[in-house]
Amino acid sequence: MENALTLTQTGIGKKAAVALTGAVMFGFVLVHMLGNLQIFLGRETLNHYSEMLHAVPELLWVARAVLLVSVVTHITLTVDLALRNAKARPTAYRVSADVGRQDPLMRYARKTMILSGPIVLSFIVFHLAHLTLGEVPGLAHGQDVYENVVRGFQNPVVAGFYVFANILLGLHLYHGGHSLLQSLGLRNPRLDPRARTAAAAFAAAVTVGNVVMPLAVLVRAVGADVQ
Amino acid sequence: MNENIDLKLHVWRQNGPSDGGRFEDYTGYAKNISTHASFLEFLDVVNDRLILDGKEAIAFDHDCREGICGSCGVVINGQPHGPQRATTTCQLHMRKFQTGAEIWVEPFRARAFPVVKDLAVDRSGFDRIVQAGGFITARAGSAPDANEIPVPKTVADKSMDAAACIGCGACVAACPNASASLFTSAKVAHLGLLPQGQAERMKRAISMVGQHEKEGFGACSNHYECEAACPKQVSVEFIARMNRDHLKAQLTYVESAGKDGGAG
Numbered sequence: 452m453e454n455a456l457t458l459t460q461t462g463i464g465k466k467a468a469v470a471l472t473g474a475v476m477f478g479f480v481l482v483h484m485l486g487n488l489q490i491f492l493g494r495e496t497l498n499h500y501s502e503m504l505h506a507v508p509e510l511l512w513v514a515r516a517v518l519l520v521s522v523v524t525h526i527t528l529t530v531d532l533a534l535r536n537a538k539a540r541p542t543a544y545r546v547s548a549d550v551g552r553q554d555p556l557m558r559y560a561r562k563t564m565i566l567s568g569p570i571v572l573s574f575i576v577f578h579l580a581h582l583t584l585g586e587v588p589g590l591a592h593g594q595d596v597y598e599n600v601v602r603g604f605q606n607p608v609v610a611g612f613y614v615f616a617n618i619l620l621g622l623h624l625y626h627g628g629h630s631l632l633q634s635l636g637l638r639n640p641r642l643d644p645r646a647r648t649a650a651a652a653f654a655a656a657v658t659v660g661n662v663v664m665p666l667a668v669l670v671r672a673v674g675a676d677v678q
Numbered sequence: 679m680n681e682n683i684d685l686k687l688h689v690w691r692q693n694g695p696s697d698g699g700r701f702e703d704y705t706g707y708a709k710n711i712s713t714h715a716s717f718l719e720f721l722d723v724v725n726d727r728l729i730l731d732g733k734e735a736i737a738f739d740h741d742c743r744e745g746i747c748g749s750c751g752v753v754i755n756g757q758p759h760g761p762q763r764a765t766t767t768c769q770l771h772m773r774k775f776q777t778g779a780e781i782w783v784e785p786f787r788a789r790a791f792p793v794v795k796d797l798a799v800d801r802s803g804f805d806r807i808v809q810a811g812g813f814i815t816a817r818a819g820s821a822p823d824a825n826e827i828p829v830p831k832t833v834a835d836k837s838m839d840a841a842a843c844i845g846c847g848a849c850v851a852a853c854p855n856a857s858a859s860l861f862t863s864a865k866v867a868h869l870g871l872l873p874q875g876q877a878e879r880m881k882r883a884i885s886m887v888g889q890h891e892k893e894g895f896g897a898c899s900n901h902y903e904c905e906a907a908c909p910k911q912v913s914v915e916f917i918a919r920m921n922r923d924h925l926k927a928q929l930t931y932v933e934s935a936g937k938d939g940g941a942g
């Protein structure tokens with residue numbers, strides 16, 4: 452066919468890959484958040500959970516590889532699409548106005564996807580250094596996860612950054628959850644109201660779960676035993 | 679109520695595709711405008727006054743002036759076809775504006791819609807998208823019997839909703855990425871929904887999307903400004919449908935190589 456472009460060349464194909472890798476990370480953030488909530492069960496439980504995750508290194512590295520490939524694909528294709536999209540309108544409008552009447556939170560989430568992405572990424576880098584490697588001078592050292600978490604979050608700047616980044620992550624998930632169904636062609640009028648509610652509920656659950664941890668440490672509801 | 683209003687008018691003037699273009703202040707020509715005038719009639723009045731002043735008239739596209747042909751379309755204060763929803767520029771009336779209001783008129787802006795002159799843009803990219811797959815295989819000869827192919831009413835209605843697209847380009851103008859996803863999806867869907875459109879359904883979903891990309895339109899990022907700006911209120915559900923058809927076609931469709939000899 453004369454006009455045939457392959458799946459990797461069309462915007463729809465690229466968006467589908469962005470959606471699928473996004474879905475992988477949706478799964479991750481949910482499980483990650485649920486696992487981490489064990490901090491409320493105390494030092495023993497959380498550290499035991501951490502040891503369990505590290506029990507089979509091969510399995511851990513397979514999971515990490517899947518996540519790494521997802522993150523890299525998600526970002527590479529998004530940047531590629533954003534560059535193409537910027538080229539599609541070389542001259543900007545003198546007056547820019549929104550046409551649609553949309554839920555303001557969703558509108559904000561949509562417009563800031565390209566900002567919330569990089570900020571969340573910089574947060575992930577810091578987060579990996581802080582709690583996966585456990586090597587940030589003055590904050591974390593060694594593999595006592597509970598100790599590292601509590602020490603980190605007792606610092607208001609660190610806790611504040613976690614809260615800020617997770618709220619942005621929530622907005623990213625709110626638009627992302629809705630968007631991935633559309634990009635994969637799974638949205639339809641019958642499921643749409645439920646999909647909208649599900650995307651909002653998922654984003655809210657992950658955000659609240661993640662934000663409540665640094666806040667609990669900050670107010671010394673958790674980790675008062677660590678000095 | 680017959681009231682005349684004065685407006686602060688700024689219009690984009692551009693001599694051709696390679697000209698940089700600029701806004702001209704035509705406030706002096708936009709006084710005493712009837713609120714009964716449509717937006718295009720308002721531009722006609724401004725043009726008459728410009729011509730009387732020995733100046734060149736503003737070029738803009740228009741044809742039927744009854745909201746059905748898809749020829750007209752300018753961006754008014756950042757909104758394609760102006761502030762009234764589900765309305766083409768020709769059906770927008772000046773009673774929607776207050777006296778003293780500031781109006782900025784710009785062409786639809788997209789790389790794939792080069793400016794021909796002033797507010798007129800070249801939308802032939804849409805024609806090429808339709809040429810790529812907006813057709814069906816039909817038996818030539820005498821007209822088929824009515825209702826020979828059963829089509830459920832709900833399916834016919836849905837197809838009509840997509841076919842309501844007049845190809846004006848407001849979706850491209852409204853999209854932050856200048857994507858023509860809503861237009862292309864409407865054209866893919868109105869045939870793909872009907873039994874008559876099944877033969878080429880997969881091929882169509884590949885060819886039309888391929889042409890959309892080649893024209894230099896952006897990709898959909900699900901902002902849905904297109905649906906809001908569409909004078910025919912074509913739904914973004916058709917974009918989901920196009921995505922579905924395109925992905926399925928990419929994964930399953932194989933162009934038949936064709937054997938020598940043909941029939942017999």
